[in-house]
Amino acid sequence: MKPTRRGSIILAILASVIFSVAHAECGNFEPETIGEDALKTEFGDAVLLLKIGDADVGTGYIIDAEQGYILTDDHVVNTLSPGQKIYAISPAFPQQQLEASVVKTLKAPVDLALLKLVTPLKKKVRPIDITLRGPRNAETLYAMDYPHIGDQPSVFHEQTVKVVAFPDGSIEVSRALAMGGDSGGPLLDPSGSSMGTCRQEVGIGATAARYEPMSQGETLLDQIxxxxxxxxxxxxxxxxxxxxxxxxxxxxxxxxxxxxxxxxxxxxxxxxxxxxxxxxxxxxxxxxxxxxxxxxxxxxxxxxxxSSAIAKDMADASFHIASREEAFGHSELSIQYSTRALEVYRSAKDKNGVINAELLLAQNYIDNGNVLAANKNIYAVLGKGNFSSLPTKEKGEAWYAAGSLAASQGNVSLAIQRYGKASTLFIKSGDYGKAADALNGSADVKFRAGEYQAAQRNISEAASLYQKIGDNIGESRSEFALVRMQNAAGLTSKDEETLRNYLNFESGSNQTPEAVDILNQSTGVCFTVSCARR
Missing domain, CATH: 1.20.1310 (5 helical Cullin repeat like)
Structure with a gap:
């Protein structure tokens, strides 16, 4: 029962001091943030209802208004048959159906498509911009789409969402409403740039959605x-x-x-x-x-x-890329970029840069099972007087990585001690999500050591913290872990709702069969993933 990936070291560090403005003489180009109402006003017309024939099939969004390019999902348009046409409808011209053609698609494991309007837009529409950078864990973003609600016509909808995890290379957000028709919609940052494209809805009542990161679609962008x-x-x-x-x-x-x-x-x-x-x-x-x-x-x-003359920008960019790739589970690529960043930070004697790159490398090596390399990076941070200078949250990140390392080595007492320190520091810094992650890590170690009661206490504490920040996905996973532990301890759970919740969020998880088995044991009724969803 590995703790849920929430961006590990990285996405919590992105706001750290190493990204302060360098080369001030080159100018400040940080985008201005836009309020939720202004985002809808500025970019709502670029969000399109897509139809094949008379059927609403999903959402798309204009990324280049002048040339008419639209981004959506492959699965939104892959039902197109010979003789059928794709039409797009914008709030700017609700009575007009704009014909679009498929330029290129990316199929599994990526699910994206680039379309192009056959006729240029007659009315000026501000396109939705893009960004290749990944979001921070717990960051508030904005979703726009055309959900299907019963038999009613699809209507434009927008809402705030919160980033909660990064499963299988996607961005997972918790939201009030996610329904069929959302697929292909943009996930906007506060400046109006899309970080990803909605690919599927998950969870109870579809209260979570997963987005394909924009960085996965560069092959499509290269067609423009x-x-x-x-x-x-x-x-x-x-x-x-x-x-x-x-x-x-x-x-x-x-x-x-x-x-x-x-x-x-x-x-x-x-x-x-x-x-x-x-x-x-x-x-x-x-x-x-x-x-x-x-x-x-x-x-x-x-x-x-x-050029080599601007090494600091190269180092920061490499770290950003490494952070994003680690969050999405691409540890080999992340190691390449974080190693490059570490070398430049060392040459520039950038202490904070070195510490954060060491921690990121450590997490990647832990993910890869390279204990010796991870050990070297972690102790480079914990020793040599570096640790005392870290802010509280980054101290928590260091102890979290050290706890993961001890857990991978099978050192139960040391892992529990380090996860405990990490949780305390995260709570002190106000990052309750990471504190819950650390408690889950501690519970996992205790569970594998047969300390079921102590593990259950940690899991219950983690579930409470997830609930506190509105992370219903993290809460559901923690509750499932609690049921699993009770079952392992011989205390057969009767909590069908918890297991159903977990199956709704994690239908493709390698723990799904175990959840179904527990349901079978606890109820005496045959459950499958499909019937557990009903």
């Missing part, structure tokens, strides 16, 4: 050509006819300025044709373009674009 205005800026950059100040103005994220998608396409072109850009152009690429990409969450473009 350079926009006319970016072509003009590119010509001026190559010919030396654009100044640093002029480029800075163009790189500020605001309406009528280039979007992140446009910068993505342009940057890919620069990377592909680097030899065509002279020294003066490279200077402007380093500053301000690379710095703007960093601030605007487009870290994947920084490393191949930047």
């Amino acid at each position: 050509p350079l926009s006319p205005r970016m072509s003009e800026i590119d010509d001026r950059l190559r010919s030396g006819k654009i100044s640093e100040e002029e480029l800075k103005k163009d790189l500020v994220k605001k309406q009528d300025n280039p979007t992140n998608l446009e910068l993505y396409v342009w940057s890919r072109q620069i990377i592909k044709n680097k030899k065509d850009y002279g020294a003066s152009a490279q200077k402007l690429i380093d500053c301000p373009l690379v710095h703007a990409l960093m601030h605007r969450g487009m870290d994947d473009l920084v490393v191949p674009l930047a």
